[in-house]
Amino acid sequence: MRILDKKINRSDLKNSQFVMDDEMVKGVVDVAKELLAIDAEMHADLEQFLLEKGSDQFDLWGINLYFDGDLVEFDSMINIRPAQGNRSRGVDDKDTQEKILKIVNQWIKND
Numbered sequence: 001m002r003i004l005d006k007k008i009n010r011s012d013l014k015n016s017q018f019v020m021d022d023e024m025v026k027g028v029v030d031v032a033k034e035l036l037a038i039d040a041e042m043h044a045d046l047e048q049f050l051l052e053k054g055s056d057q058f059d060l061w062g063i064n065l066y067f068d069g070d071l072v073e074f075d076s077m078i079n080i081r082p083a084q085g086n087r088s089r090g091v092d093d094k095d096t097q098e099k100i101l102k103i104v105n106q107w108i109k110n111d
Contacts, residue, residue: 001040001049004107011111013038013065024066028078031099032059036107043076058084061091061100065108072104 016025016039027038028046033055037046043062050060062076074091081087091097 001037001046003035003037003050003053007107007109009109009111010065010067010071013108014067020064023068024064024073026076027063027065027104028076029061029063029100029103030055030059031061031096031103032056034103034106036103038065043078047078061096063100063104065104071108071110072101074100 013025018039018041019025025038026040026043026046027036028043028050029036030050035050035055037050040046047060047062051057060078062078064073064075065071066073074097075089077089079086079089079091086092091100
């Protein structure tokens with residue numbers, strides 16, 4: 001698991017330890033601190049990693065990062081939060097989706 005500290009190329013994701021189905025890696029975004037953690041078997045592992053680093057649960061959203069096609073998929077069990085109005089595995093709020101995409105684009109070059 002790692003929190004990106006420099007911008008990487010999209011193709012660099014293929015070198016992650018936990019590549020799922022030869023097509024994607026899991027990521028968790030902290031929308032308040034503008035962090036992106038990648039490279040774990042489960043979103044929950046990345047979520048816990050960021051919580052241990054001082055992130056707030058309210059700000060963490062799980063995504064999948066694909067090597068080809070659309071880079072970001074909003075799909076994770078950690079996103080189910082009825083108390084925040086998010087009742088699906090996706091990210092229902094369009095503003096939050098836009099924040100996540102902006103942060104991903106800060107850390108990953110779409111090569």
